[in-house]
Amino acid sequence: MTATDRLLTFHPRSVAIMASVMGFSLIALFGVIWTQFDQGTRDTFSWFQRLTLLAFFGAILWLLYRMATVRITAYADRLHIRNVFKTYTLPWSDVSALRFRAGDAWLQLFDAEGNRIGVLAIQASEGGRASKAAKELAAVARAHGAGPKQTPGS
Structure with missing residues (x-):
């Protein structure tokens, strides 16, 4: 890597x-x-x-x-999230949604099983810089197959 x-x-x-x-x-x-x-x-x-x-x-x-040293790093095949106490590595296929709404303290990631992971690297305290990063991350995620999975017949 x-x-x-x-x-x-x-x-x-x-x-x-x-x-x-x-x-x-x-x-x-x-x-x-x-x-x-x-x-x-x-x-x-x-x-x-x-x-x-x-x-x-x-x-x-x-x-x-x-x-x-909290951070989030996107690779072509996965997303690496380093929070304070735990580190996550998820393939893009396991990322179903990213949410960073007004009033949220930090970015929320939802995995394929519906679990919510707080991404402390993208915090509201960073203002516009964090909003820009959230939008860029969402674009990278969509481009690499992240998003809700469709079941056959739906």
Whole structure:
């Protein structure tokens, strides 16, 4: 899979900027707090407490990283959706509808089984940029066979 295989990629800039700023701010804040402790105070933390703090800090940074990297990528044969907690890869034949109406927080994708998947990459907070991406994605989807499936005789 190369960059030339991609037909369309979209990711929200505002979320990526917000998550990056928060991540760097947390690193700076915790770094300053830790260095301002005198050695006696630092020595009162057991190895388990230090490990717990690092695990908690790591979980927050991982969550911010995932938020900063949400995206949707359309390929000729499939659609790849990276949300915060889950990643989906669907062949175009499994995409039955895309919906991004006024008032929706993000694009909604409906698969062939009727399941709804929120596509966090295309968010209303991105304004016209997201609307344009939703329209482009819908055009790519139609061109590659996505849409409601017709049963014989209907």
